[in-house]
Amino acid sequence: MKSPPRSPKTPSFSRRRGVVQSPVKSPALFPRRRAVPLAPPKCQAAWRPLEEPIVDKQHWSWLPQWIALHAERGEMKKCWEGHRLLKQSQDGRTFGGCVWCYQRPQAGTQILACRTCRWAVCANCARRPRLPSLDDDPLFHGRDAPCLLPATTIVPETNRGTVIVCPGGNYEFLVPNEGMPAADRLALHGIRAFVLRYRLLPAHTFADMLEDLACAVDHVRRTHGGPVAAMGFSAGGHLVASLALRAASAPGLPRPLDAQVLVYPCIDGIDWTKPEDCGFFDFDGCFPAAQSLLEGRQALLGGPGFAAPPSFLVASTADEASPPKEHTDPYARALRKKGVLYTYMRRDFGAHGFGVEGGWMDKCVPWLQARGFGCASSMGSSPPAEK
Ligand SMILES: [Zn+2]
């Protein structure tokens, strides 16, 4: 897949060096201590509290923008290029509208701004929730140690069902704004949610990643009862959709998902085998290993072996990295042909990587609740009975 362009207003890729990461920790965004280690069969990784980052620190200034996320990570406010934002007065000339809400603060109003990039953030948007810095991000560490990270909000044990959130990241990274913000949004509605940190290329194959998801589903079903759903973004959507194929092809495997939510999923994995489109940061390592991602391609596109639980699909007509015509549309056609219940939200949500923005969550939550997620089970039955 092409590297997902980030909205809003993603400037050109920067190779500027020497960005200092914020040393401040954000405890609310850092649930690593409550992480549930997963031990899928054949996974040799020993669980270590201090894990290695996915990319050595010396190479961090070369990371793609959509994982560096200078403007969103850490306590120190920065522009998209990684320059520190300073308090400025909106003078009506130097700075235009706010990069987040597009509103133009009145002249004389205090804003945060970068003079180099003419980047302005209004006072309101300066209070947006922050993502953890690279140093603090559990999704940027422990590449060999799969785990479940619980949502910040704890949901009563009597609430039925669990959603496992699988962030995207081209199977090379895990994008933080497709992880905890989604899990937290669900948990605020009483739906128990975890973020799955699954293993990644190039050290691991697609079979390993699927094993991590299967192991996570099995774990939450044993611990909290059913139903169990997974919500996957981008490459994570490909992973989630592939689980049903695996279960259909090999009877006897643990029970797969009761529902799935696929958000701008990369259904057709063919781009991962095209050097110009794969978008890998570590091309030499990931490109050969990405061949494993094509397993099940024809089935996902509606060929023999297609299988899926009830599905909620989200795709943006402005998405150039995973255009709905090539990815979500064929999947929706396959669902219809197979008679699987589905809801498809297809409109202009903006460029690839819009995460939980755009209002689709407001429809997705009731869809999950109608399937028993987040509903209080009758007193005394613990864990709740599965359908
Ligand atoms: Zn704003």
Ligand SMILES: [Zn+2]
């Ligand atoms: Zn700047």
